[in-house]
Amino acid sequence: MHQVFKKPVSLKDIQTHFCPGCHHGTFHRLVAEAMDEFGVQERTIGVASVGCSVFLYGYFDIDVVEAPHGRAPAVATGVKRARPDSFVFTYQGDGDLAAIGTSEIIHAANRGEDITVIFVNNTTYGMTGGQMAPTTLVGQRTSTSPYGRNRSKDGAPIRMAELLAQLEGVAFSARVAVNNPKNLMDAKRQIKKAFRYQVEGKGFSFIEALSSCPTNWGMDPLSANERVGSEMCSYFPLGVFKNDSGL
Amino acid sequence: MARIEIEETRCKGCGLCTLACTRKLIAMSETITKQGYVTAVMTDQEKCTGCALCAEICPDVAIRVFK
Secondary structure: OOEEEOOOOOEOOOOOOOOOOOOHHHHHHHHHHHHHHHOOHHHEEEEEOOOHHHHHHHHEOOEEEEOOOOOHHHHHHHHHHHOOOOEEEEEEEHHHHHHHOHHHHHHHHHHOOOOEEEEEEOOOEOOOOOEOOOOOOEOOOEOOEOOOEOHHHHOOOOOHHHHHHOOOOEEEEEEEEOOOHHHHHHHHHHHHHHHHHHHOOOOEEEEEEEOOOHHHHOOOHHHHHHHHHHHHHHHOOOEEEEEOOOO | OOEEEEOOOOOOOOOHHHHHOOOOOEEEEEEEOOOOOEEEEEOOHHHOOOOOHHHHHOOOOOEEEEO
């Protein structure tokens, strides 16, 4: 009898601070597995953002730079240009990437920086107390939209994966989820593809990862997981929106 | 013959593994851990096929699978 499933080497053996049922932990593991598969752990420099993803440096067994709020793609640009032989990825939430850091992500993507961006979308500001984010669904109640997001006042949620796919500099853009085994296996494939783009020096790759946030949605973990598959997947369709090299 | 090990100190009791197991072999415990969580427990080790879907979906990497 041998072990067929174990913790990836790039992930430290410590318990995370994530709430029960939060998908951040799953995405951390998938990213670590991809690093293991390509054997890039030793030359990886991760760029952490602000939000629940901020403790990335404590969970991954790699070098990490902590960027100011929203500025991870700009910091990653500098890291990659200074150390072109390194493997650089950012891991950002929706409050970080789609709100405060919109300028940085759009321009880094448009320049076609040779980095990978993992964007975890849970339709809310998780760490700061569940405020409305640009990705909050219409009608969703948050601490700053107690009557639900109002389309005419607050606009419609931003679909980042589609938006970035339009830019010339983007080589790969996909949206994934891990709410059930089928979506999870696909997420694993797409994250590895995104990593392959950088390993082979083929340009900017972007993964939008749909995640639950049971605490701020006011749901138990199973209902929150269910919401990802129903409400979120119908507004944020899963799939690959750009795959330049056809990997 | 396959076997899973659920690490009680890592499990936060979200229950996602109970959904992932196609044979419905995982249930929630009736006791709570030191950290205050109701954890996942294997109910029938004999029937486990070692597909590892429970471990794949676990956000806390709390499940080890042997085959």
